[in-house]
Amino acid sequence: MLKAEHIKKTYNAGKKVALDDFSIHVPQGSIYGLLGPNGAGKTSFIRIINQITQADSGDIFINGEKLNPNHIRDIGYMPEERGLYKNMSVGDQILYFAELKGMSKNDALQEAKKWFEKLNIDQWWKKKLSELSKGMAQKIQFVVTVLHRPHLLILDEPFSGFDPVNANLIKDQIIDLKNNGTTIILSTHRMESVEEMCDYVALINNSKKIIDGKVFDVREKFKKNIFGVTLSEVSNDQFENFKNRYEIFNLSNENNLVSFDLKNETGQNNILLDLVNVGQVRSFDERIPSMNEVFINAVSNHS
Amino acid sequence: MNNIFLITKREFLTQVKKKSFIILTLLAPILIIAFGAVIGLMFKANESHSVIEVVDKSGLFRDQFKSNDKLDYQFISAADEKAKVNNLKDNESLDGILILPELKNQNYDELESGSRLIVNSKIGLDTKQKIVSDISNVIKKEKIKQLGIQEVQLDDLDKSFTLKTINVSNDNKEDSDLAFGVKTGLSMILMYVTFMFIIIYGVRVMRSVLEEKNNRVVEIIISSVKPFELMMGKILGVTLVALTQFIIWITMSVIGALVLNTGFSSLQKNMPGGNEQVMNKLDIAQLATQISHSLLEMNFPLIIFVFIVFFLLGYIFYSSIYAAIGSAVDNETETQQFTLFAVLPLMLGMYGSFSLMNNPDGPLGFWLSIIPFTSPVAMIARIPFGVPAWQIALSIALLLGTTIFMIFLAGKIYRVGILMYGNKATLKELWKWIRG
Numbered sequence: 003m004l005k006a007e008h009i010k011k012t013y014n015a016g017k018k019v020a021l022d023d024f025s026i027h028v029p030q031g032s033i034y035g036l037l038g039p040n041g042a043g044k045t046s047f048i049r050i051i052n053q054i055t056q057a058d059s060g061d062i063f064i065n066g067e068k069l070n071p072n073h074i075r076d077i078g079y080m081p082e083e084r085g086l087y088k089n090m091s092v093g094d095q096i097l098y099f100a101e102l103k104g105m106s107k108n109d110a111l112q113e114a115k116k117w118f119e120k121l122n123i124d125q126w127w128k129k130k131l132s133e134l135s136k137g138m139a140q141k142i143q144f145v146v147t148v149l150h151r152p153h154l155l156i157l158d159e160p161f162s163g164f165d166p167v168n169a170n171l172i173k174d175q176i177i178d179l180k181n182n183g184t185t186i187i188l189s190t191h192r193m194e195s196v197e198e199m200c201d202y203v204a205l206i207n208n209s210k211k212i213i214d215g216k217v218f219d220v221r222e223k224f225k226k227n228i229f230g231v232t233l234s235e236v237s238n239d240q241f242e243n244f245k246n247r248y249e250i251f252n253l254s255n256e257n258n259l260v261s262f263d264l265k266n267e268t269g270q271n272n273i274l275l276d277l278v279n280v281g282q283v284r285s286f287d288e289r290i291p292s293m294n295e296v297f298i299n300a301v302s303n304h305s
Numbered sequence: 306m307n308n309i310f311l312i313t314k315r316e317f318l319t320q321v322k323k324k325s326f327i328i329l330t331l332l333a334p335i336l337i338i339a340f341g342a343v344i345g346l347m348f349k350a351n352e353s354h355s356v357i358e359v360v361d362k363s364g365l366f367r368d369q370f371k372s373n374d375k376l377d378y379q380f381i382s383a384a385d386e387k388a389k390v391n392n393l394k395d396n397e398s399l400d401g402i403l404i405l406p407e408l409k410n411q412n413y414d415e416l417e418s419g420s421r422l423i424v425n426s427k428i429g430l431d432t433k434q435k436i437v438s439d440i441s442n443v444i445k446k447e448k449i450k451q452l453g454i455q456e457v458q459l460d461d462l463d464k465s466f467t468l469k470t471i472n473v474s475n476d477n478k479e480d481s482d483l484a485f486g487v488k489t490g491l492s493m494i495l496m497y498v499t500f501m502f503i504i505i506y507g508v509r510v511m512r513s514v515l516e517e518k519n520n521r522v523v524e525i526i527i528s529s530v531k532p533f534e535l536m537m538g539k540i541l542g543v544t545l546v547a548l549t550q551f552i553i554w555i556t557m558s559v560i561g562a563l564v565l566n567t568g569f570s571s572l573q574k575n576m577p578g579g580n581e582q583v584m585n586k587l588d589i590a591q592l593a594t595q596i597s598h599s600l601l602e603m604n605f606p607l608i609i610f611v612f613i614v615f616f617l618l619g620y621i622f623y624s625s626i627y628a629a630i631g632s633a634v635d636n637e638t639e640t641q642q643f644t645l646f647a648v649l650p651l652m653l654g655m656y657g658s659f660s661l662m663n664n665p666d667g668p669l670g671f672w673l674s675i676i677p678f679t680s681p682v683a684m685i686a687r688i689p690f691g692v693p694a695w696q697i698a699l700s701i702a703l704l705l706g707t708t709i710f711m712i713f714l715a716g717k718i719y720r721v722g723i724l725m726y727g728n729k730a731t732l733k734e735l736w737k738w739i740r741g
Contacts, residue, residue, distance in 0.1 A: 014737065052528040054724070079528040083726065085521030090319055101311050102529040146525065 003185040004028040004051070004154060009060035011046050020046035022209045024060070028187060028202065033180050035196040035217070036189040037297060038206035044189040045082060047206075048156055051187075052079050064154065075104045078152030082159045082189075084143055086131050092142055093127040096149060103150040110149060117145045121171070137168050144172055148179065155179060155186045161195060173199065193293035203293070205300050212300045217293070224296045228289040229273060232261045236281035244280050248273070259284065308530040309538045316513065316542025321549060330550050334557050355400040355432045360386045363408040363416065369443045376435055393425045401428055403436065411451065413444055488603070488689040489662050495612055496686040500655050503620050503681070506547045507627040507647065511640060513539055514631030514723070523723045532720040537712075540624045544617075603689060611688045614701055619681020622708040623647055625715035632722030633730040654679030658686035665690035675700050677707035714739055 005028075011021040021043045028034040036044045049055045051062060053074060062069040064076070086095055093114075100110035118124040121141050131139060140163065148155065157176070161169045177199065180186055188200060196203055197217065204214035213220055241260070244250075253262040260281070266273055270288065277283050291299065320326055356377045361367050370378045381389060389402055406419035422428075422436065449459055514536075517523045526535055630643040654673055661670040665687050673683035674692070680700050684692070721738040722730065 015740070049724075054524070054527055074529060077528070079525070081521075081524040081528070083521045083524055083724075085525075087319070087517075087520060087522055089323070090315075098311065098315050099525065099529070102308060102526065 003030040003032075003065060004187070005063045006047070006051075007061050007063075009047065009050065009062070010058045011043070011050060011055070012058055019209045021050075021057070024206070024209075024211050026204045026211065026214055028185060030185055031180065031183050032201040033176070033186045033188055033199050035200035035203040036187060036206060037191065037193070037196060037203055037293070039191060039301065042206040043209045044206055045158060048079070048081075048158055048187070048189055051154075051156060052077060073154075075150065076153050078147045078150065078155045080143065080147040080157045080160060082162065086139060086143060086146070088132045089130060091128055091130055092134070095131065096142070096146060099146045100149050105150050113149050113151065114145065117149065120175075121145065136163075137165050140164050140168050140172075144175065148175075153184060155184050156189075157186065158189045159192075160188060160190070161192065193297055197293045205297060207301045207304050210304075212304050221290050221293070221296055224291045224299055225288065226265065226291075227267050228263055228265050229270060230261070230263050230285070230287050230289055231277060232259055232284040232286075233277065233281040234259055234284055236260045237279075240280045244276060247276070263289065308534045309541065312526075312530065312535055312538025313542040313545065316539050317545045317549075320509075320513075320543070320546045326546070326550075330553050334554055334561070338561075353429055353432075355428065356398060357401050357403050357422075357432075357436065358389060358399060359403045359405065361405050363405055365408060365447060366405060366440070366443050369446070370439055376432055390423055393423060396425070400424060400426065400432075405440075413448070416444075491603075491608075492658075492662070492686045492689045495608075495689070496655060496658055496682050499612075499616050499619060499685050500651060500682050502547060502616070503623045503651060504648065506543050506620065507624045508644075509546070510540055510543050510624040511627040511631035511644075512637070513543065514628050514719075515634070515637060515640075518632065518723055518726075519636070527723070532723065533716045536625070536628050536716060536719050539628065540621060543624065544620065604691070608688050611692075611697060612685055615681045615684050615704065618701075618704045618708050622677070622681065622704065622711050623651065625708075625712045629715035629718040629722065629735075632719040633725075633735060634722075635727065650678035651682060654682040658683050661686060671696070675703065677704045680704050 005026075007025050009021050009024040010019075012019050024043070024047060026034075036047065038044050046055070050057050051069070053069065053071065064073050067073075090098070096114050097107060097110050100114070101107065105113075115124070118127065121144075123138070123141055126134065126138065126142070131142070134142070147157075155176075160172065160176070164172060173195070176186060176188075188195070190196060200217050202215065203217050203220055205212040205220075213223070215223075235258075249265045250262050251264075253260070255261075264273070270286070274283070274286060277286070352375065354375060354377065356379060358379045358381050359366065359370065360381055360383050362383055367380055370380075372378050386402075386404065389399075393399060393402060401422055401424035404421045404423070406416060408416050420440070422433075446456075449456075517526070523535075530538075626647045627644070630640055630647065633643065634640050657669060657673045657679065661667070661673065661683065664670065670683065670687055673679045674687050675696065677700075681704065684697070684700050688697075717739045718735055
């Protein structure tokens, strides 16, 4: 769906580099997470896709076609710094933004009706934004972003400022849109939403892409062959023996249950065979790093 | 283009629908009229009617003194003098007694030293001056009579010299003093309207830019339209708001004038018209025809054309500066240091144009009306007096060029500025944005 190739973007006449040789590939119908600390270059990249700014060099292709002004109508964008007109009625704003995206008034009205019913907010149409609560305004903001049926949806920190109820509601809508074929780019520094929602992810730090790929693959890549074990009815002799052969940490002993982590590269089946002799295996799992750990790891490795 | 139209439409509708706009538009003319009326009333309230009794022992003044609505002369006989002076303190209907002694041997110095004005309260400076000038006039006439000069001869001596001015560049038409006055008036009005329009509505553009920036709505819009389109749409939208306000005000004043006019003429008909009033009416009618005549004599298509061109170009020129300022700052208090740049050249143009009235074709007028920063007001101030075509053409070309350039510069600042938050822009930074 979207391909970025060797994007370079600098500010202040080249003194500040925002993106350096940045390339990603966003597959059709996926949710793609852009992860990175503040100031890493995520917003710069998103603004380039939205044609708010231009890259110094490099190309972006949407469905194989070089990025051009016609694509704007096909993109829905919710920036991190977002808001609406306070003194305009909800209905007027929705129509205004839809018309700016090239929709006809009738088309926009019909689509708006669908969304207002879906989010159960159809009684707000004539209200001014200043009469609505923040949570209500957030729903309107989302409708504004998706009303023109974009094929590519770009959400910059979509959950910042949303209360948990609205965040969940919007999350469900995003997943719905994805299931209907919309490609979604989601920029965030909140890792848990990436784990829950994203199919693909790219980590950006200091204007460079550190790693990208399927979320599963990225986490796999950062795993360190650490396993968590819980045993009962431990035979002390055998355990001493076991401890000499394996690197063990985080050991705890509560209610006759012995838990610990171990690091080993011989493969889980071999470890299990040894554990069977030590005691009854209550649980055994490989510690796959969370996105948070991946992120911290990757960033510290990188810098 | 369609986007600019949509933005213009929104800008126009939201501003026009605002309660403050409706109230201000409807109330402003009423307020102005009320303000004028209050000032008029204040002047009226301070006017007094004085009654002065005159004891004229010389007999020279009796036929010469003329009362008017502010000062009433009443002649009394010399015999009553003493009693009147004694009672003056308690007499509320009388303001003073003027005593003019007998004239002996044509000794006017003695007359002067013997004259007294006895008053019972403070008498206005105006009244005193009128009395003094009335006395002086009579004495002057008397002295002239003694010299043996006829009054006709005197009038002839006083006759002012009228210098006919023939303007070769302007169809050999001469400018009477009245025509010059009419032109000055017109020129001041046009200039002032332009000046106020640019300041008031330029600031409105700036506010609207700031509002979008503060609402954080701006990034959503420029993901759909180009920043330049947004800026232009805004400027055009505010222009339409201003025109709407103008049209409403003009309609209101025309209706008001018509209503007042019928009221005025019926008032005059009903009044028992004294001789003087008929005279006044004639004068006013004559003056009105003369004024309208000099107005009609001017090249109106040219004046209107120049007014519209300079008005619009000047407005777009300055509001693009205002738009750039609005984008570069975070709140209205920070705008002040920058708005100076937008106001100062206009002020220069306007105050320069005041002195330009003395000599519309002088070098100051020429340069002010050619340099683009001041030309929107200065050329409009000059145009009723007639400006050579090549100067108009040069000035328009320069203004058009700089306006396009200014829109380009403002667009550059705007594009960067609207996405900058919490960053107090300095001039150095603005320069960077322009280059970047």
